[in-house]
Amino acid sequence: MGADALTLSFRNRELAYLILVGVLTAVGFASVYIARKSHVSAASLTYAIFFFVLYLAAHVVARFTVPSADPYLLPLAGLLTAIGLTEIYRLGPANAFKQGLWVVIGVAVFAAALIFLRQDYRLLENYKYLFGLGAIGLLFMPLLPGIGQTVNGSRLWIHFGGLQFQPGELGKIALIVFLAAYLREKREVLAQGRVKDWGPLLVIWGGAMLVLFATDDLGGALLYYGIFLAILYAATARLQFVLVFIVLFLVGSAAVYQGTPHVRERVVNWIQPWTTHKVHCALNGQMTLRQDCASYQEVQSLYSIAHGGYAGTGLGSGLFTTAQGHPLIPYLSTDFIYSALAQELGLIGVSALLLIYMVFVLRGFRVSLAANDGFSKLLAAGLTFGFALQTFVIVGGILRVIPLTGITLPFVSYGGSSVIANFLVVAGLMLVSDRANR
Amino acid sequence: MNKQLNRLALVAVLMLVALIVATTYWQAWAAGSLAAKQDNAVELVSQFQVARGLIFASNGKTVLAADRRVKRNGQSFYFRRYPSHGLAAQTLGYSTSALSQTGLELSLNDFLTGSTTNLSNAIQRTLDRLGGGTVYGDNVTLTIDAGAQALAQQLLGNRCGAVVAMNPHTGAIYVMASSPTYDPNLIDKPGGYSKVLKTTGTCGGSSALLNRATDGLFTPGSTFKMVTAAAALDSGAFTPTSHFVDPGYCEEYGKKVYNAGNPDQNGPESYGGVTLAQGFEHSINSVFCNVGKQIGAKTILEYARKFGFYATPPLETPANQRVPSGLYKNNKLWFPKDPVTEVDPGRLAFGQFTMVATPLQMLLVGATIANGGVVPRPYIVKRVIGHDGSVISRTRPTTLGRAIKPQTASELTQMMISVVQGGTGTHAQIPGIQVAGKTGTAETGLNHVYTAWFVAFAPAENPQVAIAVVLEKQLNGFGGAVSAPIAKAVLQKLLHR
Numbered sequence: 001m002g003a004d005a006l007t008l009s010f011r012n013r014e015l016a017y018l019i020l021v022g023v024l025t026a027v028g029f030a031s032v033y034i035a036r037k038s039h040v041s042a043a044s045l046t047y048a049i050f051f052f053v054l055y056l057a058a059h060v061v062a063r064f065t066v067p068s069a070d071p072y073l074l075p076l077a078g079l080l081t082a083i084g085l086t087e088i089y090r091l092g093p094a095n096a097f098k099q100g101l102w103v104v105i106g107v108a109v110f111a112a113a114l115i116f117l118r119q120d121y122r123l124l125e126n127y128k129y130l131f132g133l134g135a136i137g138l139l140f141m142p143l144l145p146g147i148g149q150t151v152n153g154s155r156l157w158i159h160f161g162g163l164q165f166q167p168g169e170l171g172k173i174a175l176i177v178f179l180a181a182y183l184r185e186k187r188e189v190l191a192q193g194r195v196k197d198w199g200p201l202l203v204i205w206g207g208a209m210l211v212l213f214a215t216d217d218l219g220g221a222l223l224y225y226g227i228f229l230a231i232l233y234a235a236t237a238r239l240q241f242v243l244v245f246i247v248l249f250l251v252g253s254a255a256v257y258q259g260t261p262h263v264r265e266r267v268v269n270w271i272q273p274w275t276t277h278k279v280h281c282a283l284n285g286q287m288t289l290r291q292d293c294a295s296y297q298e299v300q301s302l303y304s305i306a307h308g309g310y311a312g313t314g315l316g317s318g319l320f321t322t323a324q325g326h327p328l329i330p331y332l333s334t335d336f337i338y339s340a341l342a343q344e345l346g347l348i349g350v351s352a353l354l355l356i357y358m359v360f361v362l363r364g365f366r367v368s369l370a371a372n373d374g375f376s377k378l379l380a381a382g383l384t385f386g387f388a389l390q391t392f393v394i395v396g397g398i399l400r401v402i403p404l405t406g407i408t409l410p411f412v413s414y415g416g417s418s419v420i421a422n423f424l425v426v427a428g429l430m431l432v433s434d435r436a437n438r
Numbered sequence: 439m440n441k442q443l444n445r446l447a448l449v450a451v452l453m454l455v456a457l458i459v460a461t462t463y464w465q466a467w468a469a470g471s472l473a474a475k476q477d478n479a480v481e482l483v484s485q486f487q488v489a490r491g492l493i494f495a496s497n498g499k500t501v502l503a504a505d506r507r508v509k510r511n512g513q514s515f516y517f518r519r520y521p522s523h524g525l526a527a528q529t530l531g532y533s534t535s536a537l538s539q540t541g542l543e544l545s546l547n548d549f550l551t552g553s554t555t556n557l558s559n560a561i562q563r564t565l566d567r568l569g570g571g572t573v574y575g576d577n578v579t580l581t582i583d584a585g586a587q588a589l590a591q592q593l594l595g596n597r598c599g600a601v602v603a604m605n606p607h608t609g610a611i612y613v614m615a616s617s618p619t620y621d622p623n624l625i626d627k628p629g630g631y632s633k634v635l636k637t638t639g640t641c642g643g644s645s646a647l648l649n650r651a652t653d654g655l656f657t658p659g660s661t662f663k664m665v666t667a668a669a670a671l672d673s674g675a676f677t678p679t680s681h682f683v684d685p686g687y688c689e690e691y692g693k694k695v696y697n698a699g700n701p702d703q704n705g706p707e708s709y710g711g712v713t714l715a716q717g718f719e720h721s722i723n724s725v726f727c728n729v730g731k732q733i734g735a736k737t738i739l740e741y742a743r744k745f746g747f748y749a750t751p752p753l754e755t756p757a758n759q760r761v762p763s764g765l766y767k768n769n770k771l772w773f774p775k776d777p778v779t780e781v782d783p784g785r786l787a788f789g790q791f792t793m794v795a796t797p798l799q800m801l802l803v804g805a806t807i808a809n810g811g812v813v814p815r816p817y818i819v820k821r822v823i824g825h826d827g828s829v830i831s832r833t834r835p836t837t838l839g840r841a842i843k844p845q846t847a848s849e850l851t852q853m854m855i856s857v858v859q860g861g862t863g864t865h866a867q868i869p870g871i872q873v874a875g876k877t878g879t880a881e882t883g884l885n886h887v888y889t890a891w892f893v894a895f896a897p898a899e900n901p902q903v904a905i906a907v908v909l910e911k912q913l914n915g916f917g918g919a920v921s922a923p924i925a926k927a928v929l930q931k932l933l934h935r
Contacts, residue, residue, distance in 0.1 A: 036512040234442040291477050303480040305464045306472035323486045323517070323535060325510040328479050343480075347465040351458050358454045365447035369440055381443050388450035392457065399460035
């Protein structure tokens with residue numbers, strides 16, 4: 001009886017929070033509309049309604065499939081999506097329309113995942129090697145022009161011709177499922193140090209290194225490897241394993257640093273983005289200051305952030321183009337959306353944004369802690385830690401905490417594969433949470 | 439396993455905390471230093487979101503600088519236009535879409551962008567910005583008289599030179615014209631800047647961008663006799679009636695320095711017995727050569743310093759567009775350690791040697807005599823008015839101190855009246871108004887090519903306007919013949935006669 005009252009109140013709470021998010025979304029779009037009414041139409045406000053209806057649909061699915069799941073995750077994801085959608089809309093209304101479509105697909109995938117796995121998601125454990133192979137396949141997909149084309153040309157994406165898809169985002173989810181399942185099974189033997197069980201893990205290490213080397217995707221490599229170490233530590237409780245793998249990573253990274261000019265450039269830009277003397281510019285072959293060439297994007301992004309100050313310029317009033325209308329920062333609505341938000345929302349606004357991420361992460365770990373079995377715990381922890389690490393890698397890169405690598409900011413950046421992958425993260429956490437609370 | 443999970447959660451939270459700390463660093467701590475970076479494109483663009491303040495001539499109607507609004511991506515940007523097409527171009531300067539700035543556009547930038555305001559304005563500006571409204575800069579009214587300025591520019595034509603005029607009591611600049619000049623609207627147009635650079639006027643190889651009134655150094659020639667005479671009278675060594683014999687030359691270091699080399703002098707080559715006042719009236723070099731020899735270079739330079747030489751004259755234009763006057767050595771301002779041995783006092787006395795002066799400095803000499811011996815502090819910004827009509831700042835006239843006694847000033851005035859009445863400056867006579875002036879015709883090193891000066895003020899008994907005119911590289915052009923008529927016309931315009 002008591003449980004019934006509790007479950008009811010969980011979903012009702014979720015609904016209440018979602019309504020709040022819906023109101024905030026409306027305020028956000030209204031504020032963009034007011035600031036830019038000469039440029040955008042009042043019809044933009046329908047985005048808020050459309051968006052609210054989508055999340056309401058997700059809520060209804062959750063109500064029937066995972067009634068006991070954590071009530072905060074979906075509204076928090078909704079809030080982050082809304083912030084992203086508002087900013088994407090402000091930067092380019094056409095992109096917001098596409099992003100809206102991706103959210104539709106994301107909600108559909110979310111619903112499908114909940115519906116298919118509502119009985120027992122733990123059967124995924126049985127297909128762990130499939131997930132492992134799938135992860136590697138997805139990670140390497142961009143390298144293979146044939147497969148890459150097949151993906152882009154597959155029926156699902158034909159409708160949205162101009163949209164790009166990063167298979168690595170889904171590869172990340174597959175990797176987490178594989179690691180959670182494999183390490184749950186082998187954690188004891190691994191902790192005892194049986195060498196042959198290390199095989200698959202060394203394959204993963206080699207894979208991450210290869211991806212890093214072959215695609216120059218430093219951010220991706222950092223992310224996958226970080227997730228791997230987190231799950232390895234959670235499963236074995238052996239800090240020394242983590243340290244060994246960190247050393248291996250550093251050795252590999254040093255080799256890559258020597259071998260790939262792209263990675264070296266990122267590190268140099270990180271250490272010294274401003275030069276007072278002219279250095280060789282690879283873009284035009286001339287001698288220029290580094291801030292005018294290689295580190296231009298990083299430096300201008302920092303200027304954008306600094307311009308926001310404490311209170312920001314206000315949604316819709318930020319400066320992202322030259323007076324002639326040319327964009328100041330490339331990839332603003334994808335990798336660099338944080339610097340756009342920082343300018344318009346200011347320190348107060350983006351600190352709040354980061355706190356939203358923090359609440360989401362804490363809820364995720366709470367789900368992991370409350371789970372009853374090893375696979376569930378590792379799955380929830382892996383999904384959550386991956387979410388936090390991805391935020392850290394991109395925002396930390398923008399803020400010069402670490403070298404900059406281009407990956408998306410979860411839920412906020414413009415990009416379809418990212419949206420779908422993040423909805424899968426929420427679905428996974430809600431499935432685990434529902435089971436634990438049942 | 440929960441212990442590890444708690445630790446992982448801690449790591450995740452710490453990562454996010456690090457991001458908040460880093461964001462705080464960039465947005466609060468480092469924001470100021472980033473905003474000051476040269477390559478900060480965001481700050482550069484944000485300057486164009488401010489509707490830059492207008493710049494008016496002293497009548498408050500003639501617009502020297504205005505804004506052109508451009509809408510892009512739903513945001514308004516404001517670019518400069520100059521409706522008066524180059525009236526006081528070098529003084530006004532320009533502000534381009536690449537934010538290259540000169541002149542008052544550079545030095546008054548904080549006012550024009552509304553950055554220097556009182557508290558209530560600052561709050562209003564913040565509210566405007568947050569509300570997405572336009573931020574307006576402050577409007578500036580100059581002391582420039584639009585009519586006289588245009589006339590001076592027109593009279594200079596394509597000759598190289600400058601005309602500066604001021605109120606000798608307050609220091610308010612009425613005219614600051616430099617020629618050749620340019621249309622600041624051109625600067626931002628494709629190919630416009632190089633076109634401006636090619637504008638050299640009749641003197642050749644000279645830039646239209648240079649503000650000759652404050653940044654051009656010219657040999658003052660006989661106009662420097664005002665300083666020498668002031669030193670001679672004020673120090674008590676001579677009176678206007680002191681007697682001299684002019685044999686047509688002056689003897690220095692055992693050599694004869696002939697008056698014949700002085701193109702400014704009128705009348706006979708040798709005047710014989712004359713007074714100091716007559717020597718001034720006819721610009722006789724031998725008289726001043728002897729004055730110089732007697733009072734010495736040190737005294738002359740000390741008086742020059744009192745008139746403002748050896749210091750960059752104060753004005754609201756950027757400091758790098760103004761230069762100090764004085765003796766120069768190797769293109770550097772030079773004050774001799776031992777004037778007795780290092781300076782030829784005779785040649786210094788009639789404004790040759792290595793003495794160079796800006797038109798503004800020679801104007802200050804004339805204005806000081808008109809002002810009873812007190813050097814007025816020149817200014818060109820009359821007032822700054824906020825967009826809401828509130829007064830941000832209003833210039834109060836001050837002085838740079840006393841240079842000579844009132845008695846000396848009135849004696850010099852009489853001598854300068856004689857110059858216009860019957861001496862070298864008769865072309866400056868205005869019917870019904872007593873004009874006091876001094877001519878100057880300095881050698882340039884080229885045969886028969888002179889720097890022609892005229893410094894004057896009027897009405898002599900109650901001076902309202904002081905003026906300095908210089909024309910460069912005038913072939914057989916004497917100060918009294920080519921510069922005095924310009925001074926006369928501009929004086930008439932300013933005195934409404």
